[in-house]
Amino acid sequence: MQWLALCAAIFTWAHSVHAGAVCSVPDEQKALVTSLQLNMAKSVGPCVPPDPSILLALNLGSKNLNPEARELLIKQLKEDAIKKVSQDLPFTSGKVALYILALRSSCSDPCQISRPNGNLNLVKVLEEKTSAEIKSIENTHSPMTTYYQVALDVLALCVMSSPRAFPAATTLSKAIPPNPSGPAFSVDTAAVAVMGFSCVLSMDTTHTESIKTLKNAQSIMLDLILKQKKSDGTIGNIYSTGLAGQALTAAQLYYPPGSWDCPLTVQKILQQIRQGTFSLPIAAAQVLPFLNGRSYLNVKGMQCQANNATLITVDYTIVNDLTGDYFKHSIQVAVPEGSTLLKVMEKAAEVNPKEFSFSTEETSWGLFITSINNLGGNSNQKTYWQFFSGITPLEEGVSTYKPHNKEHILAIFSKY
Numbered sequence: 001m002q003w004l005a006l007c008a009a010i011f012t013w014a015h016s017v018h019a020g021a022v023c024s025v026p027d028e029q030k031a032l033v034t035s036l037q038l039n040m041a042k043s044v045g046p047c048v049p050p051d052p053s054i055l056l057a058l059n060l061g062s063k064n065l066n067p068e069a070r071e072l073l074i075k076q077l078k079e080d081a082i083k084k085v086s087q088d089l090p091f092t093s094g095k096v097a098l099y100i101l102a103l104r105s106s107c108s109d110p111c112q113i114s115r116p117n118g119n120l121n122l123v124k125v126l127e128e129k130t131s132a133e134i135k136s137i138e139n140t141h142s143p144m145t146t147y148y149q150v151a152l153d154v155l156a157l158c159v160m161s162s163p164r165a166f167p168a169a170t171t172l173s174k175a176i177p178p179n180p181s182g183p184a185f186s187v188d189t190a191a192v193a194v195m196g197f198s199c200v201l202s203m204d205t206t207h208t209e210s211i212k213t214l215k216n217a218q219s220i221m222l223d224l225i226l227k228q229k230k231s232d233g234t235i236g237n238i239y240s241t242g243l244a245g246q247a248l249t250a251a252q253l254y255y256p257p258g259s260w261d262c263p264l265t266v267q268k269i270l271q272q273i274r275q276g277t278f279s280l281p282i283a284a285a286q287v288l289p290f291l292n293g294r295s296y297l298n299v300k301g302m303q304c305q306a307n308n309a310t311l312i313t314v315d316y317t318i319v320n321d322l323t324g325d326y327f328k329h330s331i332q333v334a335v336p337e338g339s340t341l342l343k344v345m346e347k348a349a350e351v352n353p354k355e356f357s358f359s360t361e362e363t364s365w366g367l368f369i370t371s372i373n374n375l376g377g378n379s380n381q382k383t384y385w386q387f388f389s390g391i392t393p394l395e396e397g398v399s400t401y402k403p404h405n406k407e408h409i410l411a412i413f414s415k416y
């Protein structure tokens with residue numbers, strides 16, 4: 001038992017060292033961070049244009065808060081991306097990058113956004129837009145948008161492991177002057193660049209001769225950030241402090257320990273939360289990841305259950321030989337191990353909505369299936385959808401029953 005406790009302690013210590021949290025919000029002040037997240041999430045709604053930075057902040061924050069806001073934003077961002085791309089509406093490279101980071105942080109694949117006329121690959125869209133930015137920098141010494149957006153492009157391409165992250169980072173690094181100043185290289189821009197460079201420097205494919213250029217640019221950007229520290233903990237101004245904190249959290253390997261008083265910066269931000277400084281949702285969205293000890297770079301390491309979990313296959317058959325036009329349809333679906341039958345039915349409906357769509361009713365025992373394939377149970381006629389594993393009726397509803405690998409589930413329209 002003691003041995004187990006020791007192992008757990010070593011694991012926790014190793015884990016925290018590995019995670020490398022620079023500093024954290026003291027427990028007694030965590031409620032302030034929670035309230036900031038809740039307030040930010042209040043800005044999400046069906047009639048409000050979706051902001052990818054908010055979804056990103058929700059995913060890098062407390063996962064259990066605001067699940068509805070998160071789901072709505074994922075849906076809105078996908079629809080908005082499809083609309084912008086198919087109608088050729090303004091969609092700058094940095095904006096595309098933020099959409100990609102937001103969707104990836106939600107475990108929703110930005111390479112495959114489903115739409116009726118074939119999936120949309122947002123990473124491909126970003127690769128093309130970044131190429132245009134690179135050409136513009138090479139030809140005119142200025143990006144089409146801003147270096148802030150080019151830095152976002154590098155970060156998002158790297159998070160998605162795109163080989164195009166590398167040339168983009170190289171171009172950006174070469175564009176950084178030895179003593180950058182002015183709005184083109186603000187603390188905000190430097191912060192995003194630092195996160196982008198840290199990501200690319202950790203890529204396996206980075207070529208040795210370019211590592212030097214990247215590391216040099218990285219250190220110029222870090223210098224710029226560290227020189228903008230104020231005695232009260234602010235870095236740049238209060239609105240760049242969250243991004244700067246994220247960058248310094250992400251790039252700990254690249255600056256000497258002791259060059260930054262992280263707890264002082266945290267305290268400054270907490271004090272400003274009380275004064276309402278971050279009441280704009282976007283302002284909250286840029287500080288929240290830092291207050292949670294994370295940065296946009298953490299999106300790269302985020303594990304998604306479907307990628308991680310073993311998949312099982314389940315055979316699913318729906319049968320009506322009771323009323324009207326009889327039917328029998330079968331499908332085999334793959335779901336992560338441990339999924340409920342509901343997940344199997346959802347997957348079947350996603351693959352073949354014409355035959356496997358279904359509707360449900362919320363009850364205290366979970367979801368009750370009211371209809372499948374447009375055929376609904378009826379209490380007057382005493383009909384319902386009955387579920388079986390092979391020939392054995394299920395003893396649980398679809399939202400709690402978890403099928404095992406190769407199980408055959410049948411839904412048979414029956415009488416009671």
Ligand code: B12
Pocket residue numbers: 092093094095096098145146148149183186188189236237238239240241243280283286
């Ligand atoms: C690039 C940039 C600019 C560029 C934008 C031009 C361009 N073609 O990109 C320029 C230099 C013009 C600019 C101007 C200003 N900016 Co500015 N800007 C940024 C920066 C570094 C990046 C924004 C970005 O590209 N986001 C990524 C893209 C993909 O998202 P986006 O939604 O499309 O971005 C657009 C908006 O952010 C908008 N924008 C940029 N700045 C501002 C400021 C305000 C008040 C508004 C409403 C919109 C806006 O321009 C972007 C491009 O279209 C942010 C830093 C940050 N932390 O966010 C500061 C930032 C947003 N700006 C800020 C400020 C204060 C200003 C100014 C008010 C400065 C001034 N004293 O005049 C002016 C805006 C005045 C006006 N006309 O309304 C503050 C906002 C703080 C706040 N609480 O409101 C930030 C956070 C910088 C900071 N740390 O102080 N900005």
